[in-house]
Amino acid sequence: MAENRESGGESEKGYGQFHRRVFEGRSGVFAVAMTVVILIGGMVEIIPMYSAKAGPGRADWVTPYTPLEVAGRDIYIREGCYLCHSQMVRPMRAELLRYGEWTRAPEYQYDRPFLLGSRRLGPDLQRVGGKYPDAWHFEHMRDPRSTSPGSVMPRYPWLLERALDPEDVRASVKALQRIGTPYTDEDVAGVEASVGAQGAGIVASLATAGIEAEPDREIVALIAYLQRLGQDGRRALVRQAGQTPDPVPARPGGGGQ
């Protein structure tokens, strides 16, 4: 556009002739050049994530979520818990005091999708596993203000009523296996048994607090997931420090008293 070229006045006379000739007149060249330019940054940052040296790293002290925990994680995603609760303890003194050990990269290695969160309307949950009894989580979901006076969290009473569909859980475990989470075919075949066994453990621990719950309810799966959070990392760090490993079993009973 002539007027466009003139827009800068005398000082810009003749400027940009290369740009006009090569790009503005030839849309194909322009589009290809732009595509190359926008691809560079992403490729430089993302591809090295798959390198053992430059990437976030993996560790064998982290194990995949159990089928019940996978189901609980799906519920956590469905209810949008990650929108108010992060899962990332930063290496800062105040965070160590408030939440515990800062998060190590391999702790996320089986997280699909990641759930680091972007906002803390409520506290971080990276190390919530084992922090409270199962009954606390049950009551907290039924009415958050019964356990945390003044909380602004909504109630989730439907979690206490809705039942899990084992076939649905199996579909999730199967899909995760297909992407590369190390579940064996026996794990996939045994989803129902595994869900039942781990759920029974949580129901038993709820019973000791006087709570009657059905083992196939969504709340049981969510408790299993929450009690698992941060446990692998915590135990590994304790072992590393040469102390007695934490006696709290994260699996299969759902842990945490």
Place this chain on the structure above:
Amino acid sequence: MPQGSARAPAGGAAEAVSPPRAAAVAYDDRIVKMFLGAVILWGAVGMLVGVLIALQIAWWPANLGLPWTTFGRLRPLHTNAVIFAFGGNVCFMGIYYSTQRLLKTRMWSDALSRLHFWGWQTIIVLAAITLPLGMTQSKEYAELIWPIDVLIAVVWVIFGINFFGTIAVRRVKHLYVALWFYMSFVITIAVLHIGNSLVVPATLFRSYPIYSGLTDALVQWWYGHNAVGFFLTTPFLGLMYYFLPRAAERPIYSYRLSIIHFWALVFLYIWAGPHHLLYSALPEWAQTLGMVFSIMLIAPSWGGMLNGLLTLRGAWHKLRTDPVLKFMVVAVSFYGMSTFEGPMMSIRAVNGLAHYTNWVIGHVHSGALGWVGMISFGTIYWLVPRLYNRPLAYPAWPTTHFWLATIGIVLYTVAMWAAGLMEGLQWRQISDTGQLANPIFVDIVHRLAPFYWLRLAGGTMFLAGMLMLAWNVLRTVRGPAPASEPALPLAA
């Protein structure tokens, strides 16, 4: 509204040479009007949901005790509605209007234009159904489940074919700067959407990404930050490059600056994603790259701001009377402010305080309400009288809308800055005995309540302005057509 001269001198480029009425091209303005209708509808809905979730934070019973109205399910509905339904339809409205005029040709295919429109609205309706039902992939601004993601890709390709098809049959040799920005929008959003949506389905409603853990987080914020960059920035800069000179009746300040800041912006933006993961376990080198490129982004961002503001040289007096320019100047100013604030928040030490707090929410909204919202409103108020060939039904309302929106944004952002700083500082405060000074998290939440109510007031004012615009446009469209002489000779 300015009942201005027939042609903007050199403003929107092509028309200065030969006004469209002289050309033998029949532009497709029907499609522009369809997108305008969608903007009005989804804008009001999306902002209303925003006000509701703001209320839920201030007063939890507003979650209404139903699964599909809890904050966790409505927050994605709000973000998707305002970004993709309101913002997306604004972009398409402005692109379909200006591209035809800049290239002096009708859109390549009317059928593809309609498919694009109805496909996009279908996606929005599907989003409005699935998100409250809790069907989500959990990645921010990419929550929609995989079948809808497939539909988005298809509709985007339709849009892309139609857009590049129109460029191919253009009757103007050189591409005006607005079109460069539109091209970056079409290409980059396709790349980002596909890259971030690669999943393995488990059921029709659920899937798992092929990336895991921190790689997944990095891919998501490569997408997420560039949704800001290429959905909420570059197409709107394109709109600025077309509509601001038209409204100001001045040529763009500097062609040289537009070349430099365009290429720098599209190159640098892509790198900035990791600033969402500072202090995480993401490898240090990636965090540092994200921080450094975020800081560099200030230069091309301000290049765009300056090119917009300086276009008004010699036309500043028009601001007194023209609400369209008021909206646009405040929009460009907010663009400048939030693109200064963003790089600052990407500095690791600042991010340590700001991350996870309301400050981030304030930052997002100074960009979304201040930049995207205001440039959209200015564009709409400029466009409607020309599209419908009649003056606005309530010509004084845009000025009221302008002040409501501006004061609303200021209340919103100031409240969120204060709340963010307060909670960030109180989370980290250590007492003399070496313990947390505020060990009970919920105590801090309670101290934020006054700011949440203030934010709600600001957001409600912004929504009220949006409703004024909706009613004004509706009454204008439904109003009587001018009997004889068109009110605005510019209208095509």
